[in-house]
Structure formats: C-alpha cells, structure tokens
Amino acid sequence: LFTGISDIKSNSFAIGVSGRVNKDRSIGMNIGQPLRIKSGSAQITASTGYKDQRFNQEKFDVSLAPESREVRYELFWTESFSTGRVLASLQYRDNPNHSKSSDSDAAFLVAFKSSF
Numbered sequence: 001l002f003t004g005i006s007d008i009k010s011n012s013f014a015i016g017v018s019g020r021v022n023k024d025r026s027i028g029m030n031i032g033q034p035l036r037i038k039s040g041s042a043q044i045t046a047s048t049g050y051k052d053q054r055f056n057q058e059k060f061d062v063s064l065a066p067e068s069r070e071v072r073y074e075l076f077w078t079e080s081f082s083t084g085r086v087l088a089s090l091q092y093r094d095n096p097n098h099s100k101s102s103d104s105d106a107a108f109l110v111a112f113k114s115s116f
Helices: none
Strands: 002-005 009-022 025-039 041-051 054-063 071-081 084-094 105-113
Touching: none
Parallel strands: none
Antiparallel strands: 002 041, 009 025, 025 071, 041 054, 071 084, 084 105
C-alpha cells in the first residue's frame, strides 16, 4: 500500500546529426537517454507477518531512481534508388532499462520503401 510519494525529478536527452553524402545518400548518428527518474521515493506500508490474529505492518522508504543510466547510440545510412529507398541502422543500448544488471544489446535494422 502506497502511503506517500516524494517530489519526483526526471530527465531525458537526445541529440543527433545527419548529412548528405550526395543527392542519393545520407548518413547520421543519434545519442540519447530515455526518460529516467533522477530522484524521488515512495513510502510503502507492507504486511510482514501475522500473529495473534493480526497482521504486522512495517513502513518502508523505497527509492524510485534506478541504479544506472541507459544510453542509446545509433548510426544510420539511407540510399535512394530508382525503385525505392533503403534505410540501414545500427543501434546499441548500454544499461538497458536503466539497469546495471541488464546486458548491453545491439540491433541491425534494414528497411526498404517503394511506391508502385
């Protein structure tokens, strides 16, 4: 049972840059951090036992701020052809879900867009 919540401060950021190599090709990169609680806590009352037909209850202060910071990196490339456009993206996440215990992960994505 939540019995109180302190003021919560959060932040996020993103920055990117892209440029044309020629009329059909562009490249770029992005770096960002998804929304993350910077500070804040919740007060919780929880049952810790049962004795003499009564529940024992204790109050706990729980931090809402994660122990780590997720940062996302992306490199991308686009190429236009007479038949359509290709986008390729290499993405990397350090400390996914703002968790130290989560392994970093990476993904490679390719998309093709065409009109007919």
